[in-house]
Amino acid sequence: MRIELVKRPQQSALFSILSPFLALALTLAAGAVMFFLLGKNPVTALYYFFVDPLLEVWSLHELAVKAAPLILIAVGLSVCFLSKNWNIGAEGQFIIGAVAGSILPVVFPGLQSWIVLPLMLLMGIAGGAAYAAIPAVLKARFNTNEILTSLMLVYVAQLFLDWLVRGPWRNPEGFNFPETRNFHAYAVLPEILPASGRAHWGFVFAMVAALVLWFVLSRTLKGFEVKVIGQSPRAGRFAGFSSGRMVIFAFLVSGALAGLAGISEVSGAIGQLRPSISPGYGFTAIIVAFLGRLNPLGIIAAGLVLALSYLGGEAAQISIGVSDKVARAFQGMLLFFVLACDTLIHYRIRLVRTARMDAKGAQAGHA
Amino acid sequence: MRKTFVLLTAATLGLAAAGTALAQDEPTKACFIYVGPIGDFGWTYQHHQGLLEVEEALGDAVETAYLESVPEGADAERAIERFARSGCDIIFTTSFGYMDATNKVAGRFPDVKFEHATGYKREHPNVSTYNSRFYEGRYIQGVIAAKMSEAGVAGYIASFPIPEVVMGINAFVLGAQSINPDFKVKVVWANTWFDPGKEADAAKALIDQGVDIITQHTDSTAPMQVAAERGVKAFGQASDMIEFGPETQLTAIVDDWGPYYVERVKAVREGTWEQVDIWAGLAEGHVVMAPYTNMPDDVKALAQKVEESIRSGEFHPFTGPINKQDGTPWLAEGEVADDATLLGMDFYVEGVDDQLPN
Numbered sequence: 001m002r003i004e005l006v007k008r009p010q011q012s013a014l015f016s017i018l019s020p021f022l023a024l025a026l027t028l029a030a031g032a033v034m035f036f037l038l039g040k041n042p043v044t045a046l047y048y049f050f051v052d053p054l055l056e057v058w059s060l061h062e063l064a065v066k067a068a069p070l071i072l073i074a075v076g077l078s079v080c081f082l083s084k085n086w087n088i089g090a091e092g093q094f095i096i097g098a099v100a101g102s103i104l105p106v107v108f109p110g111l112q113s114w115i116v117l118p119l120m121l122l123m124g125i126a127g128g129a130a131y132a133a134i135p136a137v138l139k140a141r142f143n144t145n146e147i148l149t150s151l152m153l154v155y156v157a158q159l160f161l162d163w164l165v166r167g168p169w170r171n172p173e174g175f176n177f178p179e180t181r182n183f184h185a186y187a188v189l190p191e192i193l194p195a196s197g198r199a200h201w202g203f204v205f206a207m208v209a210a211l212v213l214w215f216v217l218s219r220t221l222k223g224f225e226v227k228v229i230g231q232s233p234r235a236g237r238f239a240g241f242s243s244g245r246m247v248i249f250a251f252l253v254s255g256a257l258a259g260l261a262g263i264s265e266v267s268g269a270i271g272q273l274r275p276s277i278s279p280g281y282g283f284t285a286i287i288v289a290f291l292g293r294l295n296p297l298g299i300i301a302a303g304l305v306l307a308l309s310y311l312g313g314e315a316a317q318i319s320i321g322v323s324d325k326v327a328r329a330f331q332g333m334l335l336f337f338v339l340a341c342d343t344l345i346h347y348r349i350r351l352v353r354t355a356r357m358d359a360k361g362a363q364a365g366h367a
Numbered sequence: 368m369r370k371t372f373v374l375l376t377a378a379t380l381g382l383a384a385a386g387t388a389l390a391q392d393e394p395t396k397a398c399f400i401y402v403g404p405i406g407d408f409g410w411t412y413q414h415h416q417g418l419l420e421v422e423e424a425l426g427d428a429v430e431t432a433y434l435e436s437v438p439e440g441a442d443a444e445r446a447i448e449r450f451a452r453s454g455c456d457i458i459f460t461t462s463f464g465y466m467d468a469t470n471k472v473a474g475r476f477p478d479v480k481f482e483h484a485t486g487y488k489r490e491h492p493n494v495s496t497y498n499s500r501f502y503e504g505r506y507i508q509g510v511i512a513a514k515m516s517e518a519g520v521a522g523y524i525a526s527f528p529i530p531e532v533v534m535g536i537n538a539f540v541l542g543a544q545s546i547n548p549d550f551k552v553k554v555v556w557a558n559t560w561f562d563p564g565k566e567a568d569a570a571k572a573l574i575d576q577g578v579d580i581i582t583q584h585t586d587s588t589a590p591m592q593v594a595a596e597r598g599v600k601a602f603g604q605a606s607d608m609i610e611f612g613p614e615t616q617l618t619a620i621v622d623d624w625g626p627y628y629v630e631r632v633k634a635v636r637e638g639t640w641e642q643v644d645i646w647a648g649l650a651e652g653h654v655v656m657a658p659y660t661n662m663p664d665d666v667k668a669l670a671q672k673v674e675e676s677i678r679s680g681e682f683h684p685f686t687g688p689i690n691k692q693d694g695t696p697w698l699a700e701g702e703v704a705d706d707a708t709l710l711g712m713d714f715y716v717e718g719v720d721d722q723l724p725n
Contacts (some may be wrong), residue, residue: 058452062445162558166528175487176530176713177463198444269441271467275527279438314446317434318453324404324435 005347015345023337030337031330040320048319049312049330061197063307065269068199069094069261069278071206071303073285075213076257078294080250082217083230087251089135089150090258091282092157093128097259098266099161100127102273105187106169106180116186120263128259129252131157136251140244146251154282162275169273180273189268200268202261207300209257214296226250258282291338309334395636397421397628398455399433400446402462403561409586409605410560411435413622414461414484416606420625421632429632439464444471451476457635459628460484463529470494480640482631485531487710492642497627500648501531502538502709503677504620504656506684508602509542510673511617511659512580513550514666515600520551521580522573524590526560528723530712532584537716538684539582542673544718553578554721563589574599580617591615600661607657618670619657626652646706649678685709690717 015022031049032042053059073090080087101124104116135149162178171181189200217223229236229246236243266277288306292299313327399418403411418431432455437446443465450458451472457480460469466486473481473491481494489496512521523539525532536554543550553576555569566585570593573581581601583590588611594601595612603609603619627645634640647653656674659667676682687698692715698704715723 056452058448062448065441065445175711178527178529182467265441269444274440274464276438277440279440279442310442311445314434314449318398318432318449321432 001351001353004350004352005343006350007347008345011345019341019345020338023334023341026337026341027330027334030333034326034330034333035322038322038326040322045316045320045322048316050308052315052319053308053311058197059311061193061199063304063311064192064199064203066310067303067307068202068206069265069281070285070288070306071300072202072209072261072264073254073258073282074288074292074299074303075206075210075296076254077285077289078292078296078299079213079217079226080254081230081289082294083226083246083250084233085136085139085247085250086147087132087135087150087254088147088286089132089153089282090254090285091278091280092150092154093131093255093258094262094265094278094282095154095157095161096131096262097124097128097255098262098273098277099157099164100124100130100259101263102169102180102183102266105183105267106273109181109184112184112186114186117189117267120187120267121260124259124263125256126259128262129256132251132255132258133248136248136255140247146247158276161273161277165273165275171272178275182272183267187267188271189264191268198269200264202264202268205260205264206303209260210296210300213253217296258285287335291335293342305334306331394428394430395425395457395632396430396432396453396455397632397635398431398450398453398458400437400443400450400458400460400462400465401433401435402439402464403436403586405433405435407561407586408588408608408611410622411461411586413606414459414624417624417628421628424629425632425636428636437465444468447472447481448475451479455479457482457632457640463531480631480635489642489644495631495643495645497643497645497647499622499653500646501620501622501654502534502684503648504654505535505538506542506677507656507670507673508582508618508620509539509544509550510546511662511666511670512539512582512602513543513546514669515617515662516550516578516580518577518579519547519549520553520578521582522570522576522578523552523554524566524569524573524581524583524585525554525556526585527558528556528713530710533715533723534709534712535584536719536721537712540716540719541684541689548718550718551720552718554719557585559585561586563587566590567593570594571597603657609657609660614661616657617661618659621655621657623653623655646710649674650680691715692717692719 028046031046035042035045053063073094077087077090101120103123104111104120131153134153135146138144138149139146165180166178169180171179189202191198191200192204217226225241228239229241229243233243266273270277284306288299288302291302309331313331316322316327317324399414401411401414405411405415418433421429422431434446437443439462447458447460447468459482461484463485466483466488469481469483470488470490473494477493479493483494483496485498486496523536525536540552553573555573557565557569559565566587567589570581570590574597579599581590581594581599583604586605588608591601591603591608591612595615600617601612601615603616605622607619607621609616659670683703685704687702688700689698691697694717
């Protein structure tokens with residue numbers, strides 16, 4: 001006997017809407033069981049995970065800080081993924097964007113003017129886009145596998161940053177510790193409401209980017225082109241769309257947004273370059289993009305939920321003393337149920353009873 | 368008149384607040400931020416042992432909380448702020464990378480005390496820094512390595528080329544060369560504090576290159592386990608790793624943070640906490656050598672003698688004559704390195720067979 005996923009001819013509209021809520025309910029139920037087995041009160045645990053971080057203003061600011069890079073990167077990735085360009089290297093584009101944007105405050109700290117910050121943001125965008133252009137050109141020109149090239153370039157970017165902060169860009173007053181000088185006041189991305197917390201303008205950029213891309217994807221010819229080429233390259237060609245140019249377009253957009261996320265994070269939240277400036281935002285954003293069903297508005301929600309689960313995980317660790325691993329297992333459950341529910345909307349499970357089928361046949365059938 | 372009244376009221380309220388603090392009905396809350404998992408059996412594990420010691424020493428008078436695996440960077444500031452807001456009276460941030468975040472949050476919460484491990488920035492009066500003189504233990508390890516190694520080469524698994532680590536390599540080499548002037552050290556940079564897979568690979572590569580002693584400045588027990596499998600000797604790091612290499616571990620540098628943590632939490636409780644910058648070693652008990660095992664008695668006796676001479680202050684591992692790697696003189700005969708130079712160390716001493724990654 002084996003299990004097969006069979007594509008449903010028609011998706012239930014009702015369940016498409018219900019799916020995220022169903023997933024949330026299942027997560028809550030499974031999470032409650034887990035907390036109960038650990039000897040914690042499930043209600044308190046879930047309260048700290050989902051409600052406590054939303055009750056204080058500073059915590060909402062932190063939510064915005066955490067969600068901003070995730071949303072910014074993920075909306076860019078949605079353009080890539082919708083057009084079936086598998087950009088796995090957003091983490092690298094994030095880093096190169098941060099590096100390119102940091103040139104002014106680190107190499108020319110004497111340049112003190114209001115012009116510095118806008119230039120930094122532009123250079124961050126350009127850096128991320130240029131770095132994404134490498135796998136894009138390789139794919140468009142030589143038909144290389146962009147999953148591999150973009151992923152490998154992440155490690156190149158990480159090591160490049162590492163080399164910079166240990167070598168040429170090391171803070172001359174920093175006791176040889178691997179970090180650049182702190183950015184001067186003109187190079188710091190301002191906080192939105194400085195009095196109440198440290199959410200910076202990166203969150204505003206994320207919202208604007210999501211709204212603009214939502215409009216482009218759902219209301220313009222370009223958006224139509226992205227989707228057609230993704231779903232059927234052949235049909236796209238008949239419509240006169242070039243898939244080669246789409247590769248470049250998709251990578252440039254997502255690279256630019258990842259670069260903007262990078263420079264915003266460094267200039268708004270960290271204030272200097274360090275050997276590691278991202279706890280894997282570029283990879284987590286892939287999950288966010290799919291959680292948001294590649295829809296920029298959905299991605300805003302998904303980014304906030306994922307950020308909330310990080311904050312909630314910390315709150316739960318402190319308040320009820322569960323370990324970091326439990327927090328992450330719970331996060332894993334959330335993702336699992338969301339993706340599983342989505343899958344079951346598009347597919348149904350069929351149990352195939354195979355009375356007399358040899359292993360080879362079964363394998364061939366599967367492939 | 369009105370102003371006076373307000374002032375008086377404020378003063379009374381202030382006194383009342385001070386009164387409750389003195390009454391000490393409330394337990395003092397001590398909070399800890401860790402860079403790794405508490406089960407790493409290395410750096411973070413030892414800090415957590417310190418937390419447990421605080422609980423044991425102060426009992427009901429203290430309440431503790433901790434966050435593990437907090438990434439250095441933007442997340443650290445949030446974690447520290449969360450602690451400061453959740454009523455912590457003293458917060459220990461136990462990794463170098465939390466330095467700026469600690470100082471930023473400290474500026475916003477002047478009533479909370481902050482203790483940052485291994486950093487040098489104290490931008491506010493409520494921030495202290497503390498560190499241990501691990502190089503003292505490294506020197507003893509070097510002495511033992513030179514006595515025990517048949518190949519005359521030790522493998523050193525290093526994390527990042529920051530002064531702390533460079534200082535350790537230098538101390539190890541100086542210790543070894545005090546016994547065998549031709550002793551060599553091969554360094555592998557793992558570029559991580561905690562990654563059992565990478566650390567194990569580094570140990571294997573070093574053993575394949577013919578080293579018969581492994582020492583590490585990373586936090587997992589993987590190098591010890593590889594050394595045990597391959598039948599070479601090794602030194603434990605941060606905690607006593609004898610369980611992971613009963614036939615393998617020669618000794619280990621054990622970070623004993625407990626006494627310091629107990630002292631500082633007590634100080635908060637008694638209202639005597641003051642900003643300090645502590646760099647303590649064997650003498651103060653912050654650095655402890657695990658039992659000398661798997662070695663002949665004469666080596667053990669020698670190691671104990673060296674340990675004693677460092678503890679008593681009679682001998683400093685960085686005593687001249689010492690040349691830099693390129694042969695230029697650094698310390699003259701009898702000259703002792705000052706702390707500032709050690710804390711910013713970015714050069715090798717003569718005899719290290721490696722180039723600092725730069």
